[in-house]
Amino acid sequence: MYSDSINNEKELLALIAVGDEAAFRDLFTFYQPRLYTAALRMTGDSALAKDIYQDIFLKVWLNRVTLAGMENFPGWLFTVTRNHIYDSLKRAAKKRASPLELHQDNSADTSADPEHLLQGKEFSRVLQNAIRQLPDKQRETYQLIKQQGLSRNEVAGKMNISPETVKSNLDVAQRKIRAFCLKELGFIPLAVLLVVGLK
Known part of the structure; x- marks a missing residue:
């Protein structure tokens, strides 16, 4: 799903792990359209797809200290995205609205x-x-x-x-x-x- 990763991704992840926001912006810029496209394809809802990739990158940022040692970031991102999309679809089906939180139980x-x-x-x-x-x-x-x-x-x-x-x-x-x-x-x-x- 995200096999075409950034050439210097390992370096970017190490920088993000210590709080480098410019590196995070590069990672965000690269993966944002991919996450949005995947979420839009699975949900059919552009607003929900946007919220999903926002939630995913909040998870990445809040858990940045773990990124430096991550061997397969694209694979991890795929798994997190897929699970979040499924959870979002379940919530939408039950018509439950969740406030935007920067620290959610399922992302901690x-x-x-x-x-x-x-x-x-x-x-x-x-x-x-x-x-x-x-x-x-x-x-x-x-x-x-x-x-x-x-x-x-x-x-x-x-x-x-x-x-x-x-x-x-x-x-x-x-x-x-x-x-x-x-x-x-x-x-x-x-x-x-x-x-x-x-x-």
């Missing part, structure tokens, strides 16, 4: 550095506070798209507004969330910004 690794996990939990807490501060329409738009996985057109129908208004609401919501998080934390890792779509 007990071998990960506790400090990194704590940072993930702290950012998740601030993110949820940022969402609560949004005006009603922006908050509803953000939650429907980013948390419940609805498409822009589905949200437009549900809220009785145009798809363009949905896009505008989401863009403004993300800018406000980013500003709130930066104000509260002072710094947000580039890796997190890339994955959760706030950059």
Whole structure:
């Protein structure tokens, strides 16, 4: 599935393991379209496919300390992606909405550095506070798209507004969330910004 790995992947993984965000961005850029295509093919839902690859890369970042010793990263990524897609399909079938969390039960690794996990939990807490501060329409738009996985057109129908208004609401919501998080934390890792779509 992901056999065409990056030539210097071992080096990138070693750099990511010590927190190199530029290396993470290179890895993200290479694998993101592959993960998205695989998730879209299996789910048939572009919004859900986007959420899936975001979740996968959050797992990669939060568990980065384990990457340096990983012998077959593409194989590991395939397994994690496949399992996450199956889990997402099961949740969608049961019509259960899950909030966007940076540290999810099914993505935690007990071998990960506790400090990194704590940072993930702290950012998740601030993110949820940022969402609560949004005006009603922006908050509803953000939650429907980013948390419940609805498409822009589905949200437009549900809220009785145009798809363009949905896009505008989401863009403004993300800018406000980013500003709130930066104000509260002072710094947000580039890796997190890339994955959760706030950059």
